[in-house]
Amino acid sequence: MEVARKALVAVAVLGGGAGVGSILFALVTPGELQKQSMLQEMPERDSRRRDEAVRTTELVMATLKDAAATKENVAWRRNWTVSGDGRSA
Known part of the structure; x- marks a missing residue:
């Protein structure tokens, strides 16, 4: 009987927590109007x-x-928008 009572208490506590979380x-x-205003501000x-x-x-x-086209390590470039031969990307 004690085990059943503990199980019922555990189920009640977990169910209550889930209910509070859902509420x-x-x-x-947010409501629909608030969702629309948030989308407009994106x-x-x-x-x-x-x-x-x-x-x-x-x-x-x-x-x-x-x-991909060169063997140069482009990560070491100071300016990535400039290719190896001085032209801009």
């Missing part, structure tokens, strides 16, 4: 930020292509 999660999650919505990210990606890809 807190439901209270903390940096990817800004065209300048988007263009900057595209340019950065282009530079990284150009550096990777250059690194």
Whole structure:
């Protein structure tokens, strides 16, 4: 009988904790209007930020292509946007 009582108490405590956690999660999650406003404020919505990210990606890809085409260790370059022969990427 003692084992059954301990098991019931353990189940009740765990169930209560899960219930409290679920209620807190439901209270903390943003509503639909708040989600929409957060999406509007995301940096990817800004065209300048988007263009900057595209340019950065282009530079990284150009550096990777250059690194694949040469035996030089491009990680040791001071300026990664300049290829080994002095041309800009």
